[in-house]
Amino acid sequence: MKADPAAVATGVHFIDGNEACAEGAIAAGCRFAAGYPITPSTEVVEHIAKRFPKLGGVFIQMEDEIASSICFQGAIWGGMKAMTVTSGPGLSLMMEHVGLAAMTETPSVFVDVQRGGPSTGLPTLPGQQDVMQVRWGSHGDYEVIALAPNSPQECFDHIITAFNLAEQYRVPVFFMMDECIGHMLGKVRIPEANQIDVRERKFTERPPGQYLPYEIYSGDQPEMVRAGMGYRIHTTGLTHDARGYPEMNAQAQDKLIRRLCNKVLDHTEELTLCESDQIDGSDVTIIAYGITARVAAYAVEQARQQGLKVGQLRLITLWPFNDRLIRDVAQNTRSIIVAEMNLGQMVHEVRRAVGDKVPVHLIDSAGGAIIEPETILAKIKEVVS
Amino acid sequence: MSQTEIRICGLGGQGVIMAGMIIGRAASIYEDRFATLVQSFGPEARGSECSAQVMVSDVAIAFPYIRTSDIFVAMSQGAYDKFVKEMKDDSILVYENELVFPDDQMPKGAKKFGMPGTRIAEDELGRRIVFNMVMIGFFTAVTKLIDVEAMRQAVQNSVPPGTEEFNLKAFNRGYEDGLAQVG
Numbered sequence: 001m002k003a004d005p006a007a008v009a010t011g012v013h014f015i016d017g018n019e020a021c022a023e024g025a026i027a028a029g030c031r032f033a034a035g036y037p038i039t040p041s042t043e044v045v046e047h048i049a050k051r052f053p054k055l056g057g058v059f060i061q062m063e064d065e066i067a068s069s070i071c072f073q074g075a076i077w078g079g080m081k082a083m084t085v086t087s088g089p090g091l092s093l094m095m096e097h098v099g100l101a102a103m104t105e106t107p108s109v110f111v112d113v114q115r116g117g118p119s120t121g122l123p124t125l126p127g128q129q130d131v132m133q134v135r136w137g138s139h140g141d142y143e144v145i146a147l148a149p150n151s152p153q154e155c156f157d158h159i160i161t162a163f164n165l166a167e168q169y170r171v172p173v174f175f176m177m178d179e180c181i182g183h184m185l186g187k188v189r190i191p192e193a194n195q196i197d198v199r200e201r202k203f204t205e206r207p208p209g210q211y212l213p214y215e216i217y218s219g220d221q222p223e224m225v226r227a228g229m230g231y232r233i234h235t236t237g238l239t240h241d242a243r244g245y246p247e248m249n250a251q252a253q254d255k256l257i258r259r260l261c262n263k264v265l266d267h268t269e270e271l272t273l274c275e276s277d278q279i280d281g282s283d284v285t286i287i288a289y290g291i292t293a294r295v296a297a298y299a300v301e302q303a304r305q306q307g308l309k310v311g312q313l314r315l316i317t318l319w320p321f322n323d324r325l326i327r328d329v330a331q332n333t334r335s336i337i338v339a340e341m342n343l344g345q346m347v348h349e350v351r352r353a354v355g356d357k358v359p360v361h362l363i364d365s366a367g368g369a370i371i372e373p374e375t376i377l378a379k380i381k382e383v384v385s
Numbered sequence: 386m387s388q389t390e391i392r393i394c395g396l397g398g399q400g401v402i403m404a405g406m407i408i409g410r411a412a413s414i415y416e417d418r419f420a421t422l423v424q425s426f427g428p429e430a431r432g433s434e435c436s437a438q439v440m441v442s443d444v445a446i447a448f449p450y451i452r453t454s455d456i457f458v459a460m461s462q463g464a465y466d467k468f469v470k471e472m473k474d475d476s477i478l479v480y481e482n483e484l485v486f487p488d489d490q491m492p493k494g495a496k497k498f499g500m501p502g503t504r505i506a507e508d509e510l511g512r513r514i515v516f517n518m519v520m521i522g523f524f525t526a527v528t529k530l531i532d533v534e535a536m537r538q539a540v541q542n543s544v545p546p547g548t549e550e551f552n553l554k555a556f557n558r559g560y561e562d563g564l565a566q567v568g
Contacts, residue, residue, distance in 0.1 A: 012414045185424075186419075186421045294449070
């Protein structure tokens with residue numbers, strides 16, 4: 001299915017990542033958003049609030065993030081595509097409902113424009129410190145999808161990807177921007193609506209009475225209905241059977257939780273979005289994501305001008321983490337540097353995947369400012385010497 | 386020059402960010418080149434230091450931050466003092482010449498172009514708010530970085546409806562002053 005031409009702002013724009021994210025969500029078919037506006041994500045909902053009324057959409061400014069993160073899930077069960085938008089402190093409050101979305105298989109999109117933390121930390125300054133929180137923040141075993149764009153153009157393009165993946169996999173999808181990407185203006189080319197692929201929800205074609213909300217009729221996802229269309233449905237955060245009724249025993253738990261995890265993990269390869277550049281035969285490869293990947297690209301270019309053999313891997317999909325991809329890098333380079341605006345989060349995953357194959361170094365930062373290209377260049381020289 | 390690094394700096398309320406936005410819009414939308422804008426400002430509504438870092442390029446831009454400028458637009462003395470040392474040799478300074486006084490810290494070979502944008506906006510055009518339009522008109526003429534028609538289109542599509550004519554008049558006033566200086 002294609003995007004709605006009446007809603008897509010086709011043309012060339014010079015806008016920031018936050019506005020591009022809002023436009024992309026609209027193009028993806030999002031018509032409901034609930035949020036408690038927070039810097040540096042505020043412009044996303046500001047723009048949504050301006051655009052939605054003419055499109056028949058609803059934005060609700062809720063009393064807090066806890067309410068926001070359940071309100072939009074109600075809209076999704078009501079049949080809409082919906083999202084909530086926040087930053088680290090709000091995301092911490094939403095964690096209970098991330099688990100609920102995972103357990104109830106609600107196709108939900110959480111936009112997180114990251115800032116420095118913990119707690120209220122640095123409202124107006126960048127960080128990349130929520131990477132592990134989105135993976136592990138709610139209790140229990142579950143899997144999520146997380147994407148990290150690195151330009152306003154990608155904020156438009158990949159928020160559409162995020163909505164499409166949410167529908168396809170019925171999991172919480174995190175859109176991991178950062179303050180730099182959110183507030184940076186750049187050229188954004190919005191295509192014609194008929195060039196934008198939008199994945200529609202898989203609503204059941206079974207008649208009421210012959211439908212169970214958590215039965216797998218085909219593929220590995222249950223089918224949804226619109227609440228209020230005559231179907232009797234029940235959904236709960238408790239361990240449940242195909243009817244959606246509580247079934248609380250070890251056997252039901254094992255069956256359900258393994259399915260919830262494997263429906264993502266079994267598709268890790270298809271879910272992997274990344275860019276790699278000149279890794280084969282390099283002396284060192286930089287792995288980075290978001291704004292840090294742009295800084296790294298600049299440093300790598302300078303290093304190459306000085307005759308150094310440097311490769312680069314930019315992760316767009318952060319979760320599920322693709323071990324095979326990282327092992328392939330380790331096969332073809334002599335050392336790895338992970339650069340991230342936190343004191344070491346993704347580096348743990350990289351080290352786990354690489355084992356002792358090649359040394360893995362970290363360029364860290366507590367947040368508040370981008371990692372300087374000079375810092376990355378100096379580390380490259382140190383590692384290759 | 387395939388990539389031009391522009392720093393615009395002044396005080397909150399002078400229209401620094403809007404000036405950067407219009408330059409970026411002109412380059413990326415109306416000239417089909419690439420541009421990025423990174424902004425920084427304080428929490429105050431007015432009076433804090435305000436800076437726009439604009440990159441204009443013929444190819445996609447990896448790193449959007451300005452380290453050393455090809456063009457430095459200084460709208461306050463504080464801005465000049467802070468960033469004059471980050472001008473490249475042979476680069477350009479565009480400044481408000483009743484607020485900013487260039488000194489011997491200017492790098493070698495640098496050219497400077499000044500005009501009294503605030504006075505012209507307030508006394509001649511009648512509203513100080515169009516100061517930034519005067520300055521970007523002047524910028525357009527003295528730097529020749531972006532086509533004047535692209536800039537005019539960007540001005541027209543960036544200002545509140547109903548004020549296009551007035552803003553363009555201010556832009557043109559600065560542009561003419563700039564043309565007179567570069568000949």
